[in-house]
Amino acid sequence: MRNKGGRESIKSATTFIAPAFILYTIFVIAPWLAAIFFSFFNWDGIGEAVWNSYRNYIQVIKDPEQLQSIKNSILLIVFFSFIPVFFGLISATSISNLSAKSKIAKISRVVIFLPQVLPLVAVGISWKLIFSPNGIINQLLSLVGLGRLEKGWLGDFNFAIYAIGIVGIWLGIGLCSLLFSTGIQKIDKHLYESIQIDGGGRIREFTSVTLPSLRPEIRFAITITTISALSGFDLVYVMTNGGPGGKTLVPGLEVFRLAFTYQQFGQACSLAVTLSTITFAFILSVNKLLKDY
Amino acid sequence: MKNISPKIFLFILSLYTVIPLIAVLNLSLQKPDALSVSFKISKHLYFGNYLNAWNIGNFHQLFWTSISITLIVVPVTTILAVCAGYGFYRFQFPHKKKIFNFLLLGMALPYEAIVIPLYYGLGSIGVLNTIWAVIFPLLGGFMPFGIYWIRSYFSTLPAEILEAATIDGANNRIQLTKILFPISKSAIFSLSIFYFIWSWNQFLLAMILIQDSTKRTVTTGLTAFVNQYSMDLPLMCAGTIIVILPSVVFFIIFQRHIISGVLQGAVK
Numbered sequence: 001m002r003n004k005g006g007r008e009s010i011k012s013a014t015t016f017i018a019p020a021f022i023l024y025t026i027f028v029i030a031p032w033l034a035a036i037f038f039s040f041f042n043w044d045g046i047g048e049a050v051w052n053s054y055r056n057y058i059q060v061i062k063d064p065e066q067l068q069s070i071k072n073s074i075l076l077i078v079f080f081s082f083i084p085v086f087f088g089l090i091s092a093t094s095i096s097n098l099s100a101k102s103k104i105a106k107i108s109r110v111v112i113f114l115p116q117v118l119p120l121v122a123v124g125i126s127w128k129l130i131f132s133p134n135g136i137i138n139q140l141l142s143l144v145g146l147g148r149l150e151k152g153w154l155g156d157f158n159f160a161i162y163a164i165g166i167v168g169i170w171l172g173i174g175l176c177s178l179l180f181s182t183g184i185q186k187i188d189k190h191l192y193e194s195i196q197i198d199g200g201g202r203i204r205e206f207t208s209v210t211l212p213s214l215r216p217e218i219r220f221a222i223t224i225t226t227i228s229a230l231s232g233f234d235l236v237y238v239m240t241n242g243g244p245g246g247k248t249l250v251p252g253l254e255v256f257r258l259a260f261t262y263q264q265f266g267q268a269c270s271l272a273v274t275l276s277t278i279t280f281a282f283i284l285s286v287n288k289l290l291k292d293y
Numbered sequence: 294m295k296n297i298s299p300k301i302f303l304f305i306l307s308l309y310t311v312i313p314l315i316a317v318l319n320l321s322l323q324k325p326d327a328l329s330v331s332f333k334i335s336k337h338l339y340f341g342n343y344l345n346a347w348n349i350g351n352f353h354q355l356f357w358t359s360i361s362i363t364l365i366v367v368p369v370t371t372i373l374a375v376c377a378g379y380g381f382y383r384f385q386f387p388h389k390k391k392i393f394n395f396l397l398l399g400m401a402l403p404y405e406a407i408v409i410p411l412y413y414g415l416g417s418i419g420v421l422n423t424i425w426a427v428i429f430p431l432l433g434g435f436m437p438f439g440i441y442w443i444r445s446y447f448s449t450l451p452a453e454i455l456e457a458a459t460i461d462g463a464n465n466r467i468q469l470t471k472i473l474f475p476i477s478k479s480a481i482f483s484l485s486i487f488y489f490i491w492s493w494n495q496f497l498l499a500m501i502l503i504q505d506s507t508k509r510t511v512t513t514g515l516t517a518f519v520n521q522y523s524m525d526l527p528l529m530c531a532g533t534i535i536v537i538l539p540s541v542v543f544f545i546i547f548q549r550h551i552i553s554g555v556l557q558g559a560v561k
Contacts, residue, residue, distance in 0.1 A: 009384045012465050016380030020373040020436045021396070027411070027433025028399045034410035045413075091306055094299030108303040110548055112310045117544045117551065119494040121512045122537045125519055126313040129320070129530070136316055170313075173306065175555070182556050231403035234496045238516055252405035256501065259409050268409055276406040283401050 032276070039270035044263045056270035066258075066271055069249040070278070072161055073230050076250065077282070079165030080172055080229030081222050087169070088176025088221065089214075093206060095177070096184045109181065113174035124238035127167045128154060131239075154240050160248045167235055171228070176221045183217040184210060219290040223283055230279050251275040314537065321530035342531035349522070350532050354507070355514035359493060362424050362431075362510065366492045370435040371485040377436065378443025379469050383455070393444075399437035404430070404497050412501060426502035427510070431492055439484055446480045446557065447473065483554030486547050493540070511536055 039056055043049035060066045091112070098105040115123060130136050131153035138150040153163050191209045200208070233252030236242060242249040242257070251271055258268035322338040346352070381393055407430070415426045454476070458468050474481070496512040503509065509517060515536045519529050544551065 010386045013380045013384035013386045016384075016465070017377045017392075020377035020440060021392075023373070023429075023433045024396060024399060024436040025433075027430045028402060028407060028436075029395075031407035031410035031414060031430075032402060034414070035406060038410070087306070091303060094302050097299050098303075102300075104300050104303055104307075108307045110552075111307045113548075113552065114310060114541065114544060117490050117494075118537055118540050119496070119512050119515075121496050121516050122533050122540075123313075125515070125529070125533045126317045126537075129317060129526070130313050136312070170309065174310065177306075178552060178555060227401060227403070231405055233405055234512075237496075237500075238519070252403065252497065255405050255409065259412075260501075265409060272406040272409065276402055279401050279403060280398075 035269040035272050037269075038266050039273045041266040042264075043266040045259070045265045046263075049266065052266060056267050057274070059267060060271055060274050065246050065249060066251075066254055068246055069251045069254040069271075070274070072248065073232070073250050073275075073278070075161060076165060076168060076229045076232055077226055079162075080168035080232070081225040083165075083169050084172025084176045084225060085218060085221055087173050088180050089206075089211075091173065091177040092180030092184055093210065095181045109178060111174075113178050115171045116175055120234035121238050123167065123171070124235045127163075127170075128239050131163050155244050157244055157247050160240055160244060164232070164236060164239060164248055167239070168229060168232070172225045175224065179217045179221050180214055183214045187213045215290055219287060222286050222290070226282055226286065227279065230275065230282070317530045317533055317537075320527055321534050323527045325525055325527055339527070342527045343535065346518070346528050346531040346535060349528070350514065350518040350535075352511075352514070352532070352535055355509055355511045358424060358508060358514075359511040362427055362495075363489055363492045365424075365428050366431045366435070367485050367488045370432055370439060370488050371481065373432075374436060374439025374484065375443050375474075375481055376469070377440045378447060379465075379473065381440065381444045382447040383465070383468075393440075396437050396440055399434065400441070404434065408497060408501050411498075415502060422503055422505040422508060424503070424508065427492075427495060427498050430498055430502075431495065435488055435491070439488070442484055442557075443477075443481070446477060450476065479550070480554075480557060483550045483557065486550050487554060490540070490543075490551075 038049065040052060040054065041049040042052045042056075060070070091108075095105045095109060133150070133152040135153075137153060141147060141149050151159075154160050187209065191213075192205055195205050195209060198204075231252055232250045233256070236248055236250050236253050237256075240248040242253050252275070255268045255272045255275070258264045258271060321342055322340065323342075324337075324339050325342065381389070411426075411430055412421070415421050415429065420426050420429065450473070454472060455468055458472050463472070494512060495510070496516075499510040499513045500516070503513065506517065515532055518532050522529050522532070
């Protein structure tokens, strides 16, 4: 079997793992540790860094802009993760109810996955046009006689963050639907038969067989989409740049502004560390809640 | 008859996916005075926007920068991840589990959380505003996923494959290159396709670490172009399509690998 931890084995393992490990430590872990370190200082990026204890972290909560960015990112998890998982389940069930030869099942599976591979900035630019005052949404509204509802959606204080959310749904559905439809294929067909014998319908089939069997896929889907929700810099930067009035700020963008617009590097670092802590906490709890029994 | 509603649902979902892209494509083919994204497809398609966008936006340079980055990042990260994944799969050593978890930590760490120290760190070694400022962080940042991926793929292979080789006295290098590599080619290829997509689409690192406008990548170049020509919608849309198109073509060519790759990641 596999080599036990002899000296020879340690030597070989080091040879194979060290290059990757060193690059990872230098370019990911070291900067992260540096961010944690500087998060306790007042530093404008040029002068001397002054020890500030944990006050930057209090500022994260006290500063309306930073707090808003954190609230927004948590709201965006609903749009980037939960709603796509929900629709992904419906579309995967739809695909599995159709025969394997069904053209629309095959084609739609590929088509709705496409957004995953596109550069997010290009996606953001496209959607910005859709939401613009002359965009498709307003044209549709006036077409059906609801012209009075027309507005510049991304400039609307209340709606702008939901507009970003709609793009998040658009991005995530394909991934979720693909994962779940393949997961469904692996489910033992006899489980469904026994429900039918009991006289249960489609909904019983879904809640007592499909949903529990898909637990690993759902866990994976939520993990991936949450990571993308919490790092939504690209989309927001091109679509609204945080506006109007800071209503669509996300932590990534706020870190960037704190550092390069306000020259508050220490503060930017503590928001960055807060962001990574939220990400870890969320992923850990999702994986705990949905663990296999 | 009972299959009608799933079909309608899937059709609407597909429409929702392609409409923004088709709208931009449509507008990119209008005369420069067009004002809005429209459903109406005009009879006279105007391709001049593409030529103008390509020249004004300096896209050949943007493409060249992005291609240079991916040409270095993709092969290096793929090879290193395969080696390290093999290391974790094949050998026992002290603290193995801890070291592996330490690597996994990086999968959940957003680039937003490390980009400011990177800005200073890379500045101090003098690579800021060069392609290396994006390449180095990606080399490190791509390791966790790849190692996890390769190790879990190797674990699905039957153990006998290597046992026979060990008895025959094949060394580690031969086991990896002559035995594991040929049977894992398709999984390794999927990994390199992911690496390609991620490095091609990378925006945040490129924007902050390469602020010199002559060294922009496709994504940061497009953003600057769009900000500058936001008044000329068809031109701006043509630029956007120029950036989207290669990804779409790439997806169509490699969709089987991409999709099977995503599914493999979900197994574990």
